[in-house]
Amino acid sequence: xxxxxxxxxxxxxxxxxxxxxxxxxxxxxxxxxxxxxxxxxxxxxxxxxxxxxxxxxxxxxxxxxxxxxxxxxxxxxxxxxxxxxxxxxxxxxxxxxxxxxxxxxxxxxxxxxxxxxxxxxxxxxxxxxxxxxxxxxxxxxxxxxxxxxxxxxxxxxxxxxxxxxxxxxxxxxxxxxxxxxxxxxxxxxxxxxxxxxxxxxxxxxxxxxxxxxxxxxxxxxxxxxxxxxxxxxxxxxxxxxxxxxxxxxxxxxxxxxxxxxxxxxxxxxxxxxxxxxxxxxxxxxxxxxxxxxxxxxxxxxxxxxxxxxxxxxxxxxxxxxxxxxxxxxxxxxxxxxxxxxxxxxxxxxxxxxxxxxxxxxxxxxxxxxxxxxxxxxxxx
Numbered sequence: 598x599x600x601x602x603x604x605x606x607x608x609x610x611x612x613x614x615x616x617x618x619x620x621x622x623x624x625x626x627x628x629x630x631x632x633x634x635x636x637x638x639x640x641x642x643x644x645x646x647x648x649x650x651x652x653x654x655x656x657x658x659x660x661x662x663x664x665x666x667x668x669x670x671x672x673x674x675x676x677x678x679x680x681x682x683x684x685x686x687x688x689x690x691x692x693x694x695x696x697x698x699x700x701x702x703x704x705x706x707x708x709x710x711x712x713x714x715x716x717x718x719x720x721x722x723x724x725x726x727x728x729x730x731x732x733x734x735x736x737x738x739x740x741x742x743x744x745x746x747x748x749x750x751x752x753x754x755x756x757x758x759x760x761x762x763x764x765x766x767x768x769x770x771x772x773x774x775x776x777x778x779x780x781x782x783x784x785x786x787x788x789x790x791x792x793x794x795x796x797x798x799x800x801x802x803x804x805x806x807x808x809x810x811x812x813x814x815x816x817x818x819x820x821x822x823x824x825x826x827x828x829x830x831x832x833x834x835x836x837x838x839x840x841x842x843x844x845x846x847x848x849x850x851x852x853x854x855x856x857x858x859x860x861x862x863x864x865x866x867x868x869x870x871x872x873x874x875x876x877x878x879x880x881x882x883x884x885x886x887x888x889x890x891x892x893x894x895x896x897x898x899x900x901x902x903x904x905x906x907x908x909x910x911x912x913x914x915x916x917x918x919x920x921x922x923x924x925x926x927x928x929x930x931x932x933x934x935x936x937x938x939x940x941x942x943x944x945x946x947x948x949x950x951x952x953x954x955x956x957x958x959x960x961x962x963x964x965x966x967x968x969x970x971x972x973x974x975x976x977x
Contacts, residue, residue, distance in 0.1 A: 651684070660693065
């Protein structure tokens with residue numbers, strides 16, 4: 598019997614954070630990994646009442662919908678013996694596009710009807726997907742499968758990451774009709790292309806990246822005009838050995854956020870216009886995996902190494918105040934399924950993240966304190 602449509606009972610629990618006193622809500626609690634969508638993709642829909650997430654419960658990765666207030670979880674797909682899954686939302690929240698191996702499947706979030714809309718060519722991997730701002734298309738990328746030549750385990754420790762970059766696989770960016778299916782190639786080159794990211798406001802604008810170790814790749818962040826197929830560099834490297842990446846769009850749809858590392862190891866997060874105007878960067882003195890900003894004056898980074906917490910900044914008078922510690926994280930980052938990937942909701946009032954601090958990846962949610970100064974200043 599199919600488990601599609603099955604409602605799982607609430608697993609919500611709350612606790613007062615031992616570092617800051619902030620209340621943290623654990624949304625899932627199951628002896629298998631659960632995680633939210635990749636941090637560049639919005640998973641909130643139904644007026645912010647529901648949240649998409651992926652869980653390995655019942656020994657297979659499937660897509661779920663969480664009703665945040667009640668905690669009830671509806672299983673949206675039932676794919677057996679599946680190790681990984683990815684998804685993106687249409688802007689109106691009516692459908693999700695699910696990446697299952699080489700196939701991209703449209704999932705109606707009301708009826709749960711599934712419709713395959715694209716399959717990567719034989720001999721190619723399917724990358725992530727991201728819907729255009731007008732909801733008419735879904736963008737994705739495909740990369741030549743070189744696993745017969747290179748030992749690859751990118752999701753668990755980036756095994757083969759540099760080797761694949763150096764091999765320069767043939768890659769294509771593909772535009773898919775979000776309703777009817779059918780695809781057209783809009784860009785191609787012999788580079789390891791990933792990280793498709795569409796503007797939430799400008800239908801013709803997107804970014805992609807040349808994947809590889811950030812300090813070795815020719816250039817990381819690229820813009821693409823879907824009207825013309827023209828690509829250009831965004832945020833050129835300012836010094837040899839500098840690392841910049843994990844790019845994402847601000848809600849205005851024209852500003853690109855990112856984080857990085859100076860050649861001397863100093864960390865920073867920043868933003869820049871898609872046309873390379875108005876660059877702003879803020880440095881901080883500890884290591885992180887990801888940075889994210891809500892475009893409303895808040896920024897967050899997830900600590901790694903000795904730093905086991907989430908750190909936040911808030912703009913005051915045009916400058917960022919912080920960092921301040923929001924809550925404990927204790928995330929292992931051992932695989933992509935347990936990367937923290939912190940992301941604010943659309944109003945900047947809630948922060949969602951994943952942590953495996955209890956041994957399994959689970960989703961956590963924090964209401965951002967109105968009194969920012971009540972949070973303790975970060976001390977390494």
